Amino acid sequence: MTLPPTDLIVPLLLNSPPPPSCPRSHSFVRSSVARFLSTVDTEALEKAIQVKGDEIRALKATGADKATVAPLVEELLSLKAQLNPEPAAKEKPKKANKKEPKPSKNKQPVKELSESELRDARLAKAAVMKESGVEPYAYSYKCNTNAAELQVKYESLENGTEDETADVSIAGRIMAKREFGKLAFYTLQDETGRVQLYLDKKRLEGDNFKNLKAWSDLGDYIGVKGTIRKTDKGEISVYCNEWTMLTKSLLSLPDKFHGLTDITKRYRQRELDLIVNENTKNTLRARSKMIRALRNALDDQGFYEMETPVLHSQPGGAEAKPFETYHNSMNMDLTLRIATELHLKRLIIGGFEKVYEIGRIFRNEGISTRHNPEFTSIELYAAYQDYDDMMNLCEDLICNMADAVCGSREVPYADETVNLNKPWRRVTMHDIVKEKMGFDFAELDSSSPDDLGKAKAVAQDAGVFKAADKNTIGEVLNECFEELCEPDLIQPTFVIDYPVEVSPLAKPHRSKPGLTERYELFCTGREFANSFSELTDPVDQRERFEAQAAKKAAGDEEACDVDEEFFTALEQGMPPTGGLGIGIDRVCMLLTNSPSIKDVIAFPLLKNDSS
Secondary structure: OHHHHHHHHHHHHHHHHOOOOOOOOHHHHHHHHHHHHHHHHHHHHHHHHHHHHHHHHHHHHHHOOHHHHHHHHHHHHHHHHHHHOOOOOOOOOOOOOOOOOOOOOOOOOOOOOHHHHHHHHOOOOHHHHHHHOOOOOOOOOOOOOOOOHHHHOOOOOOOOOOOEEEEEEEEEEEEEEEEEEOOEEEEEEEEOEEEEEEEOOOOOOOOOHHHHHHHOOOOOOOEEEEEEOOOOOOOOOOEEEEEEEEEEOOOOOOOOOOOOOOOEEEEEOOOHHHHHHHHHHHHHHHHHHHHHHHHHHHHHOOOOOOOOOOOOOOOOOOOOOEEEEEEOOOEEEEEEEOOOHHHHHHHHHHHHHHHHHEEEEEEOOOOOOOOOOOOEEEEEEEEEOOOHHHHHHHHHHHHHHHHHOOOOOOEEEEEEEEEEEOOOEEEHHHHHHHHHHHOHHHOOOOOOOHHHHHHHHHHHHOOHHHHOOOOHHHHHHHHHHHHHHHHHOOOOEEOOOOOOOOOOOOOOOOOOOOOOOEEEEEEEOOOEEEEEEEEEOOHHHHHHHHHHHHOOOOOOOOOOOOOHHHHHOOOOOOOOEEEEEEEEHHHHHHHHHOOOOOOOOOOOOOOOOOO
């Protein structure tokens, strides 16, 4: 990439009309280029001084006499005078009684440029490149290897040697620069890792070396070609023959010593987080691996992946407050889906026996380290199966994901080690609450007002004050479980046989009146999965949905209405079916040891800066 020298580029740029592609004014480019060239001139002087000094030292080392060295010394002093011109001579001050302090010999600190000034300087460099006929924003680049591959392939290369037969072409972002006169060492980062670039002026033709140093900045994308050399210290390096600017970055990277530590900025500018924090990239890689493992496991068992609507005319399938929207041309009020359940069940009714969907769910609820308004879940349904089958399937799926991501079923999380080896504990809600409170809710009569009052009193004595507002013993039991038991469930635990009042879509328990065949999976103190033997009786289902509709009419924003389209489908007949829903984000939190759900979502929802 031989280019015109700077002394030819400058008049051309400063005296020519602004290029139509340049988004800034010509006066801005002139001033920015002037600042840029002053920096280049200073750098050129410093490099010339270094070269001249090297020549003098080399002559002295060969035993040259003073007469031979003297002219070079004069040249060196002349260069230094240009770099630091002496001030004009001043009249000697009159003697004073007290001696004046001598001026400090320390150099004045270099003023740091602001972000705006740094951006302007980079824009100026891009403008110089364009005027020189070099495109700072390339269209493509052919690579034949990557950083990780080079580290493995040339690990056995001896220190201080070169593989001259290697023909390497690689591209990435400049993450570090070290320049020493006629040599430079850059660190290049691609998706797989980092590799050093060995840049020697002798190897780069014409002005390529000078232009590389003058035009490139940290954060730029470049492509290089060359051989492989292992330095004396054992660093595998691309020994470059040529380089190409691929993308000129206008913004600087975070400080290499302090990094990107502002947690909100990491979430808001995830692309910057990914550039400088390898752990963030590894978390998202792990998420992709676990979802792939999940899909493969279900596909191998004969499940079909389906896609169902995101826009619903009637929210259903869960108790949650939906996001509301409006379709202009159809003149319809719509909501974003709060679950994929009802449409997937209609596919079972239509004749598919195993279906699943991995998709985004939207719930207009609170935000916490465990909750995001939009999240990813998998829901699956299998005909002729029940919640016992779903427990076995749930174990298998999560263990497969752990194997794919961690290579182990003993997973560290915070200060705990979670043991995912099967089988997992299975306990009824009644039994686990009894263990915690020493009181058995199963002995109460669900139809007795006195027993309801007794249940509330026991709950309040245990500190569960929300139980006072509940209308059934089943709801009080569930409230006691959520407040007293759930936070302590660190190891994977299936809590089974939920009260019918909090399970509107589950089949009644075949042997325990008032309960349903439902379980939830808990681990690290939070819910991971929810499953039913699905309710297939349309009469029973309508009664439960109408009870939900009554709660909504009374002001419960999370209760659902009656979905007549689903009831029409259900009356066609649905086979016995097991259903399972798993929270993808929470499983990813566990397998990557991430404390917040925002850590495992590429772009979590955040408040506006102005908020």
